[in-house]
Amino acid sequence: MATTTKTPTAYEIDAAPEVLEFPDNFLLIDLCGEHDRNLADVEQKLGVQVVRRGNQLSIHGEPDAQKEAAEVLTSLYERLEAGRAVEPADIDREVRMGVSEKGTVPAVGDQMDLGVGDRVEIKTRKKMVEPRTEAQKAYVKSLFKNELAFGIGPAGTGKTYLAVAVGVNLFIGGHVDKIILSRPAVEAGEKLGYLPGDMKDKVDPYMQPLYDALNDFLPQKQVEKLIEEKKIEIAPLAFMRGRTLARAFVVLDEAQNATTMQMKMFLTRLGEGSRMVITGDRTQIDLPRGVSSGLRDAERLLAGISKIDFNYFTSKDVVRHPLVAAIIEAYEADDPK
Known part of the structure; x- marks a missing residue:
């Protein structure tokens, strides 16, 4: 770099x-x-x-x-x-x-066996998405190759954005029948029951980053139609209990805020023909003191299982404003660990 x-x-x-x-x-x-x-x-x-x-x-x-x-x-x-x-x-x-990637451009989604050194491009309805760091490129390849993959690292590294892009690509290519996006609805100061509106009104603020990503890759009217047809679902983690998710591309965002039991529940929803992506940032855990993060436990328990891939990002992979990387590095330097 x-x-x-x-x-x-x-x-x-x-x-x-x-x-x-x-x-x-x-x-x-x-x-x-x-x-x-x-x-x-x-x-x-x-x-x-x-x-x-x-x-x-x-x-x-x-x-x-x-x-x-x-x-x-x-x-x-x-x-x-x-x-x-x-x-x-x-x-x-x-x-x-760099330009080491010049040459063959695989049609991601149509050709999932991506060769090392090939430029990776994710086609969606509205734009072509390209990884901007080596870690991002390895992550995207992992999402196409593995049924269960983790993306772990600081904010601004494209973990969720790229996962949603891959999900849209697989959906429009007919590889999956639906996209399911989920997050833990961790309360920060206000109880959900006290917030105005019905359940959708209460949880939508937590889901907004997922809506934003979808609208980057699909026309808004199409997103609304697919949500109405339940081909795209955006729901809190608690809504996943009791389901088997078959032929779906499933993303759990902000997984550091899932408890160990919630994480186990979510991971065991994986059904035939589905792919699952878990993203999170271990430095931004909002769970109550003494409650173990399901993301940390998943890393510890699943690291040795084949066909489960862990992808890690650092401040060098931040693709937001350059100051974001500097801020992350400053906090990392101050962390006593």
Whole structure:
């Protein structure tokens, strides 16, 4: 992963810049971005200076940084040639992942045997989703290969977002018949019974992040129709008791707030033709003092079982605002453990 360094001064700029020439000037404009913001992003992330002259980009800086910037810009241009847009997330992914993935792009969901080194893309109705770190890529591959997988790590690492994207992909590809998304409705200050409205009104605030993820991948009207047809279910963990979930893609989010008994209950719902994903952050347990986290117990008890895969994320995998990673690292450094 590339590290962020300061922009070099005039005295630090290499005398022999890397020069790239692009045949399509219109695509070059898109590559540079409005007011050259894409170039500025590459400069800031890789510690280089990029100068545009006509249909050429000159990259100044340390030789290794020049080479990396050239590979990133070339890969982004090829993305534009393929008819796809370049957004800040795409620049971030190219910088983090490098361009070792160039080549065959498997049709995820249609071809589940993903080769090492292949670029991983998740097709949904509204957008193409791509992992932005190596840990995210390994996680997505794990979700397609394993019937039961865990994603454990800090906030902002894409655990739930990518899981829902994979669920949508498998659903629209006919690999599963329904999507079931669940979270523990852990109370924080207010008792559910005291909140206004019917049960749906009471629990929907807890489920909102799951609605948000779905609406990123499917048109809102389709989401509403599928929920009405019960092909998509979004419900508190307690609602899973007594069910057998067959041919479903099932996600348990915020699993650190499930008790040991709740976790056992949920895991044993797995039915024929289903896939289950458990996501959580061990540093954000909201259970009452003295109540054991089901996520921690599941790690301890299930780690040795084949076909159950554990995927771990760190602050380096945070893909929200850069400050989120810095905040997580500060808290981790202060944790006495």
